[in-house]
Amino acid sequence: MPELPEVETVVRYLRPLLIEKKLHSVTVPTHYQNALHGISAEHLSRAITNQRIADVKRRGKFIVLELDTAFLCIHLRMTGRLLLGTLGAEQAKHVTATFNFCDGTSMHFKDVRKFGRIYHYTDLKPLDRKLGVEPLSSSFTAAQCAAFFGNRSRMIKPLLLDQAFVVGIGNIYADEILWASQIHPARKASTLMEQDFKNITKHTKKILRASIQKNGTTFQSFYYGEEASGAFVDFLQVFGKTNSPCLRCGTIIEKIKLAQRGTHICRQCQPPPDSYC
């Protein structure tokens, strides 16, 4: 499940391979048209013809291909992968779009669950409108957190997952950040103290950076390139550790359901909200 570190890993892998390539066309099988957001395959193909890839960047969980006069943005959602080169019959299954380059090579968007989306924008305003602060930027501070979370009645975990405030955090890293910060995911944001915000920002940056260093977390299906997987799965402290002892205190990790999301907690290290009332 690609979150910020996984998307960053993909971007770092793709950047040197794609920069300066020139797009020729994109082909989308007729039954996969909704892989494209708000644009037809014909229109998109015409729009990108002869466009050079000037840069490959990341904004939140979006991969941003900066073209000469437009932006091609790709969201992998759950199972999206970008594969370069020619694919065998087995590999070509679930390919919802293929970008053809002028040099005859191509890049395939393979997406088993079909939730991934491709966007074509003339500028990045539509992205910036809905996306909040980059957690690894200097503007993600405890003070910013306090300003945004301080008067909210929502639970802290769904707020961390809300891309409108801080981007890039998904289910895995939200659980890791809250365990490291020793905050129960169901705590109302307005009940958090200054120290909690300091912990959240500190651990968010630390965990995301550490994961990027390990090329992300391959939990179920994250790969970049052919079969390269991320190694951060070996460093996860709570996610996927149901019924294992907490690495801090030995209490058995529980998996609960919170706002429709599987959530891993240590009841000892992350005291439930009612113990604050």
Add this chain to the structure above:
DNA sequence: CGCTTTGTTGAAAT
């Protein structure tokens, strides 16, 4: 079969 997964959307509730 039912549950899981992400993020968006729109409706309903507060």
Add this chain to the structure above:
DNA sequence: TATTTCAACAAAGC
């Protein structure tokens, strides 16, 4: 009116 919660949805694997 704004904020928050909820359900639906997209699709396929186990």
